[in-house]
Structures are given as structure tokens and as C-alpha cells.
Amino acid sequence: MPSSRLAASLLAAGVALLPLAGETRSALAAGFDHGTLTPRQDAILSGVLSETRQLVRESATPVSVFDLDATLFDAGGRHKQIMAEYARSHKDRFPGMLAKVLAWETDRLPYEVSETFDELGIQDPADRKDAKDFWYKRFFSNDYLHYDTPIAGAAAFVKALDRAGSVIVYLTGRNDAQLRSGTLRVLEANGFPVDPAKHALVMNPSKAMRDSAFKGSAAVRTQIEALGKVVALFDNEPGNVNELQRSFPDALTVFLDTNHSPKAPQVDAGIPWIKNFRWSWLTGPLAARPR
Ligand SMILES: [Mg+2]
Structure with missing residues (x-):
């Protein structure tokens, strides 16, 4: 169970961090923008934004970390x-x-x-x-x-974090030498913040290293922790969220229930699930909420 202030506040607000019955089904039957916004998804995403703003008020530098394929983008x-x-x-x-x-x-x-x-x-x-x-x-x-398209709400959510003062880390298993230029171009074209003075694109340097080994490595942890206080990490691979949760126990690791490799392990208990990045501050009755 993450020990972050954010996780504690979500639990105190009654937001169950375990998947609910019916939410564990394959993303193949769910789609990335077909589920309605659940109060729990809304609380998780709104909570990440609130915690980001709180850290800025405390003069800390908040960081949020996003995988790309099947997390920010539908490949x-x-x-x-x-x-x-x-x-x-x-x-x-x-x-x-x-x-x-x-x-x-x-x-x-x-x-x-x-x-x-x-x-x-x-x-x-x-x-x-x-x-x-x-x-x-x-x-x-x-x-x-x-040809990839952003997951529903993804660009708006990441932009909201950027505007709130967060460092954005794109942490991807895509190979660095092979795919960096195209990745930056597509992030920017879809409205994701990519200013290298503020944000980071961290890519797998080796084709031989498994995604979860790369993301769970001490080198990646050190690189990200040097950027500030990690608030949340988002990934669609169960093996990756489990590793990230272990690497960043004080942050909130969130599982994207979109699509993942067929032989993946179970998502560890205590890791919350979301379908996409829609949240009500953007689209719903709370859209006019003061910031
Ligand atoms: Mg992925």
C-alpha cells in the first residue's frame, strides 16, 4: 500500500484503491473512452492534481511520471x-x-x-x-x-499538471536511439508539454533490457528522484506498475486498464486502476471549481 499523503487522503475520502468487481475485465471489451467517468477515477486524478498544487505551495517540485504506449497513447x-x-x-x-x-x-x-x-x-x-x-x-x-492517438483526457490532464507546476516525466520502454525523435514530435503534436528545460523523456537505452527491469532499475529511480518529489506514476503494464510501486513507495502508482501483454502478472494489491484520464475538473459539473 502506498504511504503517500495522496494515498492516505484518497483512502480517508472513501476511495477504494482496489479494483471493483467488473473492472478487472480485459480492456479489449472495455475500450479506452467507452467507460463513463467513475467517482473513483475522478478522485484519483483530481487528487494527483491537488497534491501537485499543494507541493508547489510548500515550495517543493512535484513530479508525475507517465508511460506512453497504452498509457498516454493508443497504439x-x-x-x-x-x-x-x-x-x-x-x-x-x-x-x-x-x-x-x-x-x-x-x-x-x-x-x-x-x-x-x-x-x-x-x-x-x-x-x-x-x-x-x-x-x-x-x-x-x-x-x-x-498514427497513435492520445488516450481520452490524457493531453488535458498532463497539461493541467504542467500548468500547476509539475515536472512531467515520460518514462517509456521505447528504445532511445531508435524512437526519440519521433516520440518527441508526436508528443508535441498532440499537445503534451515537452519543454526540455522543465520535463524529461526517459527511454530504454537497451533493446535487450525488459521494460519492467528498465523501469524498476535504480538508475531510473535515481534519475527521476533528482527531479523533485514524485507524486504519481502511471503505466498500463502490470509488471511495470508493480516495479514502480516498489521503486517509489511514497508515491501513488496507478494502473491504466487499457491493454497489456498477455502473460502479465497480477497487478499488486493497493494499486488503483483507471480507464483513461477523464476527470471532472475538465469535463463535468466541477469544471468551474476554483483552482
Ligand atoms: Mg505501455
Whole structure:
């Protein structure tokens, strides 16, 4: 259980930090913007913003940390674009494929693109390998990142933290040498604050290091703690939130229930779940609340 002032205040307000029945279902059935805003999600996001403002009043430097893929961005658009290109370039072999791909809802796709191959009629092992190679070359390319779309409310929430005086850390398993330029370009194009004098993009320096090992490393902890007081960390991978919770026990680690790898562990108890970044200060009856 996180020991932060924020977690304590959420619990005192009656915000259960455990998933509720029905909220543990796969994101494939949930979508990233289809769930209505729950009071609990609202309390968690509003609480992060309130704690950020309180730290600024105390002359501390608040920090919030965000993963990118399936946390701030839905990478389904990238899958869809790449498989549409595959379908167009293989239309003689797979004549019905393009229509199926164009009908995809990007936030309902499985985590692994190969899980779509049966639906698309890609059955032969040689075809499956060819399609996976085609996909791989493009998915991890700066030229395709702009097909991602922000998760609902994400840009507004991160901008609100920026305006409140928070340092924003984008902590991603994307490879540094390969994807830094495109990542910065797409963050900026979607309205996320990227001023290098205030914020940081922390990327995996090694293709060999697992995402959770990188994010849970002492080097990452030291780098982030040097920036200020960590308020909250957001990630969609159970293995990552569990590591982050252990690395930053005084902060609030939040699990994004969007999409994650198929063999992931359970999310540790005490880590709250949210569906996206919609919160009522932006969109609801509390929008006019004084700041
Ligand atoms: Mg992710």
C-alpha cells in the first residue's frame, strides 16, 4: 500500500484503491473512452492534481511520471495503418483483408498483432512470418508513431499538471536511439508539454533490457528522484506498475486498464486502476471549481 499523503487522503475520502468487481475485465471489451467517468477515477486524478498544487505551495517540485504506449497513447492506430498497408500490398493473396482492417476499432485490438492474423485469414506459417516481419519493421519506426492517438483526457490532464507546476516525466520502454525523435514530435503534436528545460523523456537505452527491469532499475529511480518529489506514476503494464510501486513507495502508482501483454502478472494489491484520464475538473459539473 502506498504511504503517500495522496494515498492516505484518497483512502480517508472513501476511495477504494482496489479494483471493483467488473473492472478487472480485459480492456479489449472495455475500450479506452467507452467507460463513463467513475467517482473513483475522478478522485484519483483530481487528487494527483491537488497534491501537485499543494507541493508547489510548500515550495517543493512535484513530479508525475507517465508511460506512453497504452498509457498516454493508443497504439492501435499504428497497428491499423501498418496492417492496412500490408493488406493493400497483398490484395491478390488476401482480397478481403483490407475491408476487415479498415473496420477495426483501434482501442479494441489485441495486444499482439499476430492475434489478429486468424481473423484476417493469414494462416500459412510463411504468410504469418511475412506479415509479422512487415509489421515489425514499421511498428518500431519514427515514421509510424503519428498514427497513435492520445488516450481520452490524457493531453488535458498532463497539461493541467504542467500548468500547476509539475515536472512531467515520460518514462517509456521505447528504445532511445531508435524512437526519440519521433516520440518527441508526436508528443508535441498532440499537445503534451515537452519543454526540455522543465520535463524529461526517459527511454530504454537497451533493446535487450525488459521494460519492467528498465523501469524498476535504480538508475531510473535515481534519475527521476533528482527531479523533485514524485507524486504519481502511471503505466498500463502490470509488471511495470508493480516495479514502480516498489521503486517509489511514497508515491501513488496507478494502473491504466487499457491493454497489456498477455502473460502479465497480477497487478499488486493497493494499486488503483483507471480507464483513461477523464476527470471532472475538465469535463463535468466541477469544471468551474476554483483552482
Ligand atoms: Mg505501455
